[in-house]
Amino acid sequence: MSEFALLYRSTQEAHREAMGSPEKAQQSMTKWRAWFKEMTEKGQLKSIGQPLERVGSVVTGKKKTVTDGPYAETKDVIGGFSIIEARDLEQAARIASGCPILEFGGCVEVRPVMQLNV
Amino acid sequence: MEAEEHLFRREAGRLVALLTRVFGIHNLALAEDVVQDAFCRALETWKFHGVPENPQAWLMKTAKNRALDVLRREGTARRFAPELERELDSEWTLAPALEEAFAAGLNDAQLRMMFSCIHPRLPEETQVALVLHLLCGFGIDETAAAFLKGRAAMEKRLARAKRTLAASKRLFDLAGPAEVAARLPAVLRALYLLFNEGYHGASPHAAVRAELCEEALRLLYLLLEHRVTATPAAHALAALMNLHAARLPGRQDAEGNLVLLADQDRSRWDAACIVEGRRQLELSAAGTELTPYHVESAIAAVHARSSSAEQTDWDEIVSLYDVLMRIQPSPVVAFNRAVALAQRFGSARGLEEIARIEDRKRLKRYPFYHAAVAEFELQLGRLAEARDSFAAALKLARNPAERRLLQEKMSNPALLERH
Numbered sequence A: 001m002s003e004f005a006l007l008y009r010s011t012q013e014a015h016r017e018a019m020g021s022p023e024k025a026q027q028s029m030t031k032w033r034a035w036f037k038e039m040t041e042k043g044q045l046k047s048i049g050q051p052l053e054r055v056g057s058v059v060t061g062k063k064k065t066v067t068d069g070p071y072a073e074t075k076d077v078i079g080g081f082s083i084i085e086a087r088d089l090e091q092a093a094r095i096a097s098g099c100p101i102l103e104f105g106g107c108v109e110v111r112p113v114m115q116l117n118v
Numbered sequence B: 001m002e003a004e005e006h007l008f009r010r011e012a013g014r015l016v017a018l019l020t021r022v023f024g025i026h027n028l029a030l031a032e033d034v035v036q037d038a039f040c041r042a043l044e045t046w047k048f049h050g051v052p053e054n055p056q057a058w059l060m061k062t063a064k065n066r067a068l069d070v071l072r073r074e075g076t077a078r079r080f081a082p083e084l085e086r087e088l089d090s091e092w093t094l095a096p097a098l099e100e101a102f103a104a105g106l107n108d109a110q111l112r113m114m115f116s117c118i119h120p121r122l123p124e125e126t127q128v129a130l131v132l133h134l135l136c137g138f139g140i141d142e143t144a145a146a147f148l149k150g151r152a153a154m155e156k157r158l159a160r161a162k163r164t165l166a167a168s169k170r171l172f173d174l175a176g177p178a179e180v181a182a183r184l185p186a187v188l189r190a191l192y193l194l195f196n197e198g199y200h201g202a203s204p205h206a207a208v209r210a211e212l213c214e215e216a217l218r219l220l221y222l223l224l225e226h227r228v229t230a231t232p233a234a235h236a237l238a239a240l241m242n243l244h245a246a247r248l249p250g251r252q253d254a255e256g257n258l259v260l261l262a263d264q265d266r267s268r269w270d271a272a273c274i275v276e277g278r279r280q281l282e283l284s285a286a287g288t289e290l291t292p293y294h295v296e297s298a299i300a301a302v303h304a305r306s307s308s309a310e311q312t313d314w315d316e317i318v319s320l321y322d323v324l325m326r327i328q329p330s331p332v333v334a335f336n337r338a339v340a341l342a343q344r345f346g347s348a349r350g351l352e353e354i355a356r357i358e359d360r361k362r363l364k365r366y367p368f369y370h371a372a373v374a375e376f377e378l379q380l381g382r383l384a385e386a387r388d389s390f391a392a393a394l395k396l397a398r399n400p401a402e403r404r405l406l407q408e409k410m411s412n413p414a415l416l417e418r419h
Helices: A011-017 A024-041 A089-094 A100-104 B007-023 B025-049 B053-076 B082-089 B091-104 B106-115 B124-136 B138-147 B151-166 B177-198 B208-226 B232-245 B273-284 B292-305 B314-327 B332-344 B349-357 B360-364 B367-380 B383-396 B400-409
Strands: A002-010 A047-051 A058-061 A065-069 A077-086 A108-114
Touching: A002 A011, A002 A089, A002 A100, A011 A077, A011 A100, A011 B360, A024 A100, A024 B007, A024 B025, A047 B025, A058 B124, A065 B091, A077 A089, A077 B025, A077 B367, A089 A108, A100 A108, A100 B091, B007 B053, B007 B091, B007 B124, B025 B053, B025 B138, B053 B208, B053 B292, B082 B091, B106 B124, B106 B177, B106 B208, B124 B138, B124 B151, B124 B177, B124 B208, B124 B360, B138 B151, B177 B208, B177 B232, B232 B273, B232 B292, B273 B292, B314 B332, B314 B349, B314 B360, B332 B349, B332 B367, B349 B367, B367 B383, B367 B400, B383 B400
Parallel strands: none
Antiparallel strands: A002 A077, A002 A108, A047 A077, A058 A065
16 A cells, blocks of 8 residues: 545635635535545545645745745645555545545645655 | 534624624625635635534634734724724724624624615615525525526626615614614515515425525524514514424425425424414514514414314404405405415305406416416316316426426316316
8 A cells, every 4th residue: 555645736716616605615515524534434544634724935045035925826726635545546546536626626636655665 | 523504604694794793884895705714714624624613603713813804904994883993993992892792792783784784775686685695694606596596697786785785884773763663674574585485486496495484584583582673573474484384394295296285284284383483473462563474474373273274264264364455465365365265165256256356467477376276167177277277387387396286286087088
């Protein structure tokens, strides 16, 4: 089994769209809870991870310049992450395809976690 | 824990009302933004961490913190609620004033918003839509669906209505008894319309939309909890809604088919609603004003105490419809009176009374008008006419449940025989 990070990305508009109305937000939340529960029950969820604020600071360069971020040029922003366990990248992607963010115009980036043991 | 159904929606309505009281009605859009923000935060954190122990308190605290940021940041650039101006002006009193506004009057804030939505310059249907949108937290899509309107049309209408609201100097003030008394009938009327939209609205999907009935009842109870707005008419409307809501479990069978009053399994009626309806009917008896709600709830009370259609005191119902015709005549009331007379004196009398209704044309858009006529004709053996009337009813049916009910009526063997 290998570990994979799921990075939940969406644009500001998609994020607002997911909110839409209080009822839609609640339905969206219920779907996320159900999805996490399903992964937990199947033993796929290594760590549920954390939600991230959509803005923060970016430190760049040798001069360690601090600017407000995230970067204006990237359209979608990481809104949170989880760690899952899967046989291979293919299975990890299949698991990620159940993520409710896909219904609201967002996407999931699936990235293998690099391991020390070769 | 999991969030209870419609938690977000209900809390959104409450928070918009609370924040508008602090920000002022002219900053309605700002209040909505802050609430939207609080719900985004809830969505993001709760999906990872689960729903907190006390989700209402969590949302309120989040909205309050955001409000405090806004008040600090824009305190000099913007004017907020005129009645809180002085407190919000100083950093010393800002936080306590906000705290107090949130703690003191959730019901008060909602009532003031409700009265504000029933703005005399807005058409009745827009007032109801605004109540559903702002006080019940229905999004634009959901409000449009409630009124069977397109999204774009509803969005435009709500935006225009909110501009009208935001142009008012301040939220409606409940402290003036004369102003309250003047606007209360329109407020009750809006809640009555909201309830009816759920009870026998024209939705193409569902014959009964209980959630609209529940919202109307919830808002009405806010009025009943306030000294100034708990009038006999408000109690009469509460009686009416409860006695009708009691029949909701009987109005549809397990397959979602509509069941007419005469055929309903009355043991499925909600006994608690009936008890509450009777209690409200008693409370409504104070005072001298007789409103249509009084009469309609009295009619509903007769049905509620009758064990079957045959056991019903139709004389009493007819005489109540006579009263209703005097105080609020309409073709629909006349039609219901004719149906009651038919129960008492037979189908021929029913048809006679229907023929006598002035303005009968207006009833012809209504499927149950044709269905009742068809039923009378069938009982009198006028089969060809009955078939035509049932066909007319079927053509007007608005949802699958209505269509199924009428198709079943039309499958009556008497109607299928050849002549």
